[in-house]
Amino acid sequence: MALSEREQQVLRDLESQLHQEDPGLADTMDSRTTGPLRLSPRHIGAGVALVLVGMSLVVGGVVVRNSVISILLGVVGFGMAVWGVTLALTRVEAGGGPGSSRRPSRRSSFMDRQSQRWDRRRGSQG
Template identity: 65%
Template sequence: MALTEREQQVLRDLEQQLHSEDPSLAQTMDRVETVGRPSPRHIGAGVALVLVGLTVVVAGVAVGHGPVSIGLGVAGFALAVWGVTLMLTRVGSPKSSSPSSGSRRTSSFMDRQAERWERRRDTER
C-alpha cells in the first residue's frame, strides 16, 4: 500500500527531527545491516544434512549392534547437528560506516536499495 503525499511528508519531517535531535541514533538506524538474515541456501543445505544424518542413524540401527552401528550412529548424529548449525548460520557482514561504498565490488540487494534511497532523499532536498 503506497503512502499518500501527506504521509510521506510527515515521515520526512520525523526523519529530519530525528537527525537533528539524536544524530548517533539516526546514523545507527540509517545503516542497513544484513547480519541476521537467514540464507535460503544455508537452510536448504541444513535440511538436507539433517535428513541425511537421520538416514545414517537409521542405517546404523538397522545394521545391528556393534562398532559399525555405533560409528554410523555417531556419524549420523554429527551430520544432523552440522545441518542444524548450518540452518541457524546468519550471513552477511555489517555495512561499512562510511557512506561511500565504491571500494566494494559487489553489494547486496539491501545495500543497493539503501544507496538509492539516500540518493533520492538527497535530490529531494
C-alpha cells in the same frame, strides 16, 4: 519509553569512550547493529539436507547388526544432523552471503551515482 536528554548524553559519552579505549570492539559492535541479519535460504536448504542424511545414517546404524559399524554410523549421523541444524540456523548479513562481495560494491556505486545526479538536479533548480 523515550530516553531523557541527560540519558542520551550519557550514552553518547559512553560510546565515544568505548571508541577511544577499544576501537576494535566498538567496530565489531557497530557492524553487528548496522546491518540486519537474516536466515539464508541456501543455508536452510543445506541444513535440512544434512539433517536428513544424518538421520538416515542413524537409522542405518540401527539396522546394521555389527556393533562397531552401528556405533560409528550413529555417531557420524548424529554429528551430521547437529551440523545441519547449526548451518540452517546460521544468520547472514542481509546484503548477501559468501561470493556476493562484488554485488554490494556495484550497488553502492550505482547509488552513489544516483545520489550525485540528484544533488546536481537539486543544485541546478535552487
